[in-house]
Amino acid sequence: MRLPPVRGPITELLFDRLAARPGTPLPGVPVAGGLDDDDLQLALFACYELHYQGFDDVDDAWEWEPALLGFRRVLEGELERALAAAVPRPDPAAAGEVRRALGRLTCADDGPGVSLYLQREADLETFREFVVHRSIYHLKEADPHTWAIPRLSGGPKAALVEIQADEYGGGRRERMHSELFRATMRGLGLDDSYGAYLARVPAATLAISNVMSLFGLHRRLRGALLGHLAAIEMTSSVPNRRYATGLRRLGGDPETARFFEEHVQADAVHEQIAANDMCGGFAAGHPELAGDILYGAACALALERRWADQVLACWERGAGSLRGQPVPASAGRAP
Structure with a gap:
């Protein structure tokens, strides 16, 4: 790059x-x-x-x-x-109530309409645009949150390692989530090289990744980083099921859809580990940072909503959501 x-x-x-x-x-x-x-x-x-x-x-x-x-x-x-x-800071919660507070935050968030749009209405070019946006993070999926591992100890550290081990394919390259996403990109005729579309994505897409890096690279923000990851895991399974359904509707083959289908099951498990063992355990050991956990979760949800509102507004008026001209198909096998 x-x-x-x-x-x-x-x-x-x-x-x-x-x-x-x-x-x-x-x-x-x-x-x-x-x-x-x-x-x-x-x-x-x-x-x-x-x-x-x-x-x-x-x-x-x-x-x-x-x-x-x-x-x-x-x-x-x-x-x-x-x-x-x-992003207003959520109401304070005692350390023992962090799990429930995370549940209230994520349940109250009805989520952006992007997943429903891609499931039911999007054409192939719109789905390809969506994948280009997501490539900015998914080609380095899990890396920003991994910064927290050496900053934790005990149960929360073990919980984060368990989640991240799945993200990295359990040590098998072909099962790494970043590699699965590369297969999705190739199947859609997109360039799967790292950072290939950095010049094409708008500020709202970059901000999502930047906040992860901000939280990950500063020890003082480790509570926010854990809350951020928990919010992602707790709101992932349903949208990914919809993405997979939409891609199959558009002719995507099993290899192309595998990234999304993998996240339906994996994130349902990760949700419990992240909320209970990781965030709940961290809050018990660091009650003064319980509010940071909730703030990190709120930031993840708010930035996703901002991004979704922007891209949906473009798609619904028949415009592209990327900078510049439409993304041409590469030598990959577009459905």
């Missing part, structure tokens, strides 16, 4: 510096934005990506360059302020 085209003054400045030798000074952030600011979200995504697979045209030594970390800190401050403005 190479650095994508810039989207404004922040990425223009940042990418210019990243193309130079590590240690090149970075001036102050020229402009700041919020959750829907393409320039801010892409800049922050690029900063975080240096902790994952990186960019072919960026020296790996930039990862811990103090000047870049200072630059990123300003961007993260904007992201945290935007989150605080967009």
